[in-house]
Amino acid sequence: MSLPKPLMRGLLGKRLRFHLPIAFTLSVVAAIAFKYTVTEPRKKAYADFYKHYDAVKEFNSMREAGVFESVRPTGE
């Protein structure tokens, strides 16, 4: 019937000292992971797309397909 007195104080501080470094580290890891799995590949995809992009050729292909209202395909 004689138990040791339980911890009465500092409970929040103890929890924070344990969880805050973990939370901080995991957030940073998540940000770095997002950067290298999403943003860097996306930047590269855009760079590669525009490296050899011929706007006039694309315009003419679209015109021939008939999607514009201001210019009709060359046949008509």
Next chain:
Amino acid sequence: MLRLPSVRLGGLVVRRASAALSSPVRMASHEVSQTVDMSQPMYWDRVDTPLPDRRYKDILTDSEKSLKQKEKGPWAQLSKEEKIALYRMSFLQTFPEMKQRSDEWKTVMGGIFIFLGFTGLLVWWQRIHVYPQRPHTFDPEWQEKQLQRMLDMRISPVEGISSKWDYEKGQWK
């Protein structure tokens, strides 16, 4: 016959007086639904607020009263049974009794599924009797023409749909 009503009236008066006296005890002794007097300190069994406003048994028998007197002295002199009796005077349930698991979750889950199923029936009826006709734009032929137009317009050419189409060969990459 003339004397009977007066006897019954006397009995009613006695019963009403005892009902008024018994309300602090809060036992369901009379026929009406018991009303809790919220202006008086209440007793409760809760894990999150463990100390109620009043002792569980507030009307003590003589033996209980003498035990309460003994409690005022050194506690080492109390036997184990006496300590347990004192606890049961102050509290109805112990913490393990309060925390006992029940099968209520089965009832809850069953009720949830019953109502989900009923809602499903309602939605089914609604689809048949309420919804308007399916728009023609969902037909496969229209969807094909729509996709072709998206590719012609070069929708999402960098990472999206048009980037997956090979324009030279006229097929998906």
